[in-house]
Amino acid sequence: MKTTPMSNTELIVVTDRIPLVTEVAQAVGDPQGIVVKPLSAGPRMGSLNHCLAALEANPGCVLLVDAETDANAALGLVQSIFEHKPTPRIFVVGRTGDLDLILRAQRAGASEFLTLPLDHKLLLEALHRLSRRLAPEAP
Numbered sequence: 001m002k003t004t005p006m007s008n009t010e011l012i013v014v015t016d017r018i019p020l021v022t023e024v025a026q027a028v029g030d031p032q033g034i035v036v037k038p039l040s041a042g043p044r045m046g047s048l049n050h051c052l053a054a055l056e057a058n059p060g061c062v063l064l065v066d067a068e069t070d071a072n073a074a075l076g077l078v079q080s081i082f083e084h085k086p087t088p089r090i091f092v093v094g095r096t097g098d099l100d101l102i103l104r105a106q107r108a109g110a111s112e113f114l115t116l117p118l119d120h121k122l123l124l125e126a127l128h129r130l131s132r133r134l135a136p137e138a139p
Contacts, residue, residue: 007063007077008033008060009027009033009034009035009060009061009062009127009135010034010035010058010060010061010062011024011036011037011062012033012034012037012038012039012061012063012064013036013037013038013039013052013059013064013066013128014039014041014042014043014047014051014063014064014065014066014074014077015038015039015042015043015066015068016042016043016066016069017066017068017069020066020068020093021036021038023116023117023118024036024064024118024123026062026118027117027118027119027120027123028120028123029126031124032091033052034127038066039051039054039063042048042066043065043067043069043070043073043074043077044065044070044073044076044077045073045076045080047077047136048077048081048084051063051077051081052084053080055081055084055085055087055089061089062081062089062090062091062127062130063081063089063090064091064092064093064114065077065078065090065091065092065093065110066093066094067092067093067094067101067105068093068094068095068116070093070094071098071101071104074092074094074103075092075101075105075108075135076108078090078092078105078108078109078110079108079109081109082108082109083109084107086134087109088090088111088130088134089111089130090109090110090111091110091111091112091113091114091126092105092108092113092114093105093113093114093115093116093118094113094115094116095115096115096116101113103126108116111129111130111133112126112129112130114126
């Protein structure tokens with residue numbers, strides 16, 4: 001699968017855990033066009049307006065919601081975002097092996113579930129799948 005850099009993609013990490021932002025930046029590596037930024041609010045319902053504003057302000061951004069510490073709050077946030085602005089630009093990140101969490105994330109509206117620790121290739125593949133979903137269909 002193609003893992004070349006994507007243009008103009010902001011990966012906005014919705015977390016209270018600063019080490020996760022660093023882990024995401026390391027997983028992205030140094031492809032041109034992908035910028036990792038933390039959101040000023042963590043994965044809880046009070047962050048809804050911040051997340052919606054980020055999606056509205058930057059059509060090329062992807063929200064990466066941290067479900068590691070409080071999965072219920074994170075998935076509640078994902079569901080609320082999706083109810084206000086249905087979008088495939090929401091990814092959830094959590095520990096591997098929790099099949100219930102993966103299913104709940106998808107039902108809440110996340111288009112991807114990524115496992116910790118993050119893998120460079122899998123992260124870029126998820127971003128490329130999203131890019132293909134968002135690309136206009138050829139005439």
